[in-house]
Amino acid sequence: MSNEKTNKENIVSVDANKYPDIAKSIPREMQVADANAKTIRIDQHLNSKDYLVTMITSPDYVMSSNDLDRQVLPKRTYEIVSLYELPTLILSLNKPIWEHPNLKEDLSNEKDIPFKEKKWGIKSYMTIEPFTEELEKQYVQSSKDGFFKSWREVQIESGDFINKKTYHQDSHSAESEEL
Numbered sequence: 001m002s003n004e005k006t007n008k009e010n011i012v013s014v015d016a017n018k019y020p021d022i023a024k025s026i027p028r029e030m031q032v033a034d035a036n037a038k039t040i041r042i043d044q045h046l047n048s049k050d051y052l053v054t055m056i057t058s059p060d061y062v063m064s065s066n067d068l069d070r071q072v073l074p075k076r077t078y079e080i081v082s083l084y085e086l087p088t089l090i091l092s093l094n095k096p097i098w099e100h101p102n103l104k105e106d107l108s109n110e111k112d113i114p115f116k117e118k119k120w121g122i123k124s125y126m127t128i129e130p131f132t133e134e135l136e137k138q139y140v141q142s143s144k145d146g147f148f149k150s151w152r153e154v155q156i157e158s159g160d161f162i163n164k165k166t167y168h169q170d171s172h173s174a175e176s177e178e179l
Contacts, residue, residue, distance in 0.1 A: 056125035072121030
């Protein structure tokens with residue numbers, strides 16, 4: 001590889017005498033540029049805030065020792081997130097959280113707040129919905145085309161009963177009329 005040179009952008013130039021077949025094919029610089037452009041598009045898609053997440057926070061009876069004064073009030077919160085942020089929110093489900101009126105937004109004083117003064121809750125429910133008009137239209141069209149129904153059937157036929165409750169509700173409930 002002594003005849004190959006690498007410039008600052010990590011683009012490798014190939015000696016045409018040593019590797020004639022590679023030199024005749026698509027130039028390496030173009031391949032690298034194309035790969036970089038694809039990576040940028042993928043990152044833009046993953047970072048795009050396209051989803052509305054609704055979370056329900058309920059009192060945590062265990063951490064508060066059933067003391068009503070140490071429980072958060074039930075509340076519903078909304079957040080617009082990207083695909084990158086979804087795993088963190090999903091992993092926060094069913095884990096205790098706490099609040100305190102003196103807690104700073106950056107959490108820098110969390111160690112200064114006594115345990116007995118914390119109000120405890122748990123994120124108990126989450127829904128994820130398309131936020132952008134484009135995703136909403138795709139979702140509605142997919143629903144009309146029967147995409148979700150067919151996938152529920154595939155899951156049931158394959159023995160995966162994770163979505164059995166959802167399938168049952170959609171098949172027999174008045175709430176799930178087709179759009």
